Amino acid sequence: MSTTDTAYYSVIGILFTISHEKSFYYLACQKCKRKIAEEGGQFKCSHCGNTSEHCNVVYMFKMRLDDGTGCIWINVLGDLGNEIVGKTAEDLKKMKDSGDESYAKFFDDQKHKVQILPKLS
Numbered sequence: 206m207s208t209t210d211t212a213y214y215s216v217i218g219i220l221f222t223i224s225h226e227k228s229f230y231y232l233a234c235q236k237c238k239r240k241i242a243e244e245g246g247q248f249k250c251s252h253c254g255n256t257s258e259h260c261n262v263v264y265m266f267k268m269r270l271d272d273g274t275g276c277i278w279i280n281v282l283g284d285l286g287n288e289i290v291g292k293t294a295e296d297l298k299k300m301k302d303s304g305d306e307s308y309a310k311f312f313d314d315q316k317h318k319v320q321i322l323p324k325l326s
């Protein structure tokens with residue numbers, strides 16, 4: 206296989222850590238799905254020019270998985286995050302923003318879950 210080929214792997218492992226200290230999500234433009242910033246209560250996309258009062262909350266975090274042969278850090282993006290934590294990024298952000306006590310425990314509760322990740326490239 207050359208270095209330009211894409212290969213997919215399934216990984217089964219034990220989840221050790223989800224890195225979320227800085228953030229576990231980004232705000233995305235509803236039109237082009239790229240990263241967006243809030244300016245004065247509005248979201249202005251510098252990529253497509255869309256301006257809206259709303260945006261999408263999209264998972265973006267790293268997690269450490271042990272498959273029995275070693276540990277690897279995996280970047281998790283978008284809907285894969287929903288499958289892993291069982292909640293949408295928007296719901297989890299709301300939990301965090303409201304100061305919900307269960308948020309602090311939430312990531313700890315994710316530890317030691319068995320994860321099956323199909324189609325890692």
Ligand SMILES: [Zn+2]
Pocket residue numbers: 234235236237238239250251252253254255
């Ligand atoms: Zn956009």
